[in-house]
Amino acid sequence: MKITAKENISLLNLILETFPEVSVSKAKKIIIYGSISHKEAIIKSPEYIVGKGESVEYTKYSGGSHIAREKTDVPILYEDEYLIAVIKPSGVNVDASPNEKVKSLYALTKSYVKRKWGIRQNLFIVHEPQGDEAGICIFAKTKKAQEILKRNFHLSKREYNAIVAGKPKHKNDKLNLWLKRGSKNRIFLEKPQTEGAELCVIKYSTVENYEHYTHLVINPETYFPLQIRFILSHIGNTIVGDSRFGVKQLSANWLKLYLTKIELQHPATGKRLKIETSLPNTFMKVNLPIFAPSNEKKIELEDKKEDQE
Missing domain, CATH: 3.30.2350.10 (Pseudouridine synthase)
Structure with missing residues (x-):
């Protein structure tokens, strides 16, 4: 059975939309037990994003003890x-x-x-x-x-979501820095064209501004480990939870940097392969630093879509 997405949608929501009579738990089992394939690959993550106009193939699950071997602790x-x-x-x-x-x-x-x-x-x-x-x-x-x-x-084309401290000077921007690797995975900012340094480029756009934080979507144009974290810290907007480049007050959270989309060349076919996932619910929950002027210990950053539901 072929199921076509009318809009960009998570696999779980697509199954719930197609089979309104099933529970969320049953819908997750349909996915986790390998009943859904996309582009000839079995998809077992409920968070997987199916693009608008794309189709997945549903094969009815017949049960069996072999399924126990296929369960996994990693999505x-x-x-x-x-x-x-x-x-x-x-x-x-x-x-x-x-x-x-x-x-x-x-x-x-x-x-x-x-x-x-x-x-x-x-x-x-x-x-x-x-x-x-x-x-x-x-x-x-x-x-x-x-x-x-x-x-x-x-x-490869990569897209990250990040929650950063404060509000960046520009709503959308392209940042260029020359960085150099040192011993023990340290990074140093260098002058342009310095021997051993690499030009690192990232683009970001603002999704939403909050009182103390900003939700960004980041598209790096170069590949240099830790470049996103270093560059955002350099402009004064450290990623929340970044104990390496940030301050102690912001480190009570898990690091709010999440790779949500990647598009790369398949090693065998040479075709472009796009893999995408949605943000976990906990991503939008942030512990306020002790210097924030608020009586609340926590704030929850909810997107507008959730507010409308």
Whole structure:
């Protein structure tokens, strides 16, 4: 059965819209149990965004004990024989670290693949967000696919959502800085054309201004780890929850930087592949810093769409 989206919509809402008689819980099971495919790939994440005019294929679930092996602790956004895209939570490292107490995203994803296919398969890291960053994360299933994806990753189109402290000077802007990597993953601001420095470019647009914070959508034009966090901190609008580039009062939150959309070249077909997810509900909840003039300990930033519901 083919289901076509009339507008950009999350997969969960599309299923609820198509089958109004089912509960939210049942709709999630339809997705998690692998009954939905998009562009010949099984989609198991309720947050997956289906674009306007795009269609997904629904296959009725017949049940069976094999489903238990396919459940996963990590939301799967996209999977085929060459790559797998998952959602990385804040606070979970992509790769294993010494004496880690929490399983890495790599380990969780590898465990899912083993349960689903019944085989041990190596995964290869394509890009490695910092432990406190969240959103889409991609693993390759072969070494060759990894090499192609990493080589072309700087050409990918990426879109982040961020909550920053204060209000940027301009509603929309394009920022250019020359940055240089140092030891221990440190970053230094350099003069243009400095040897070893790279030109880093990000564009941002304002979604909504609040009393103490601003919701931004950010599109980086270059790929340099930590560039978004460094540049926003440099202009005086640190990302909320950024203990590395921010101040202690803003660090009571989890880092409010989330990769919600990526468009890249598929390592096998060469076609453009777009993977998109929605923001988690907790993203719009912010702890106020102690210096904020408010009697409330917390504020909840709700978008206009939610207010209308």
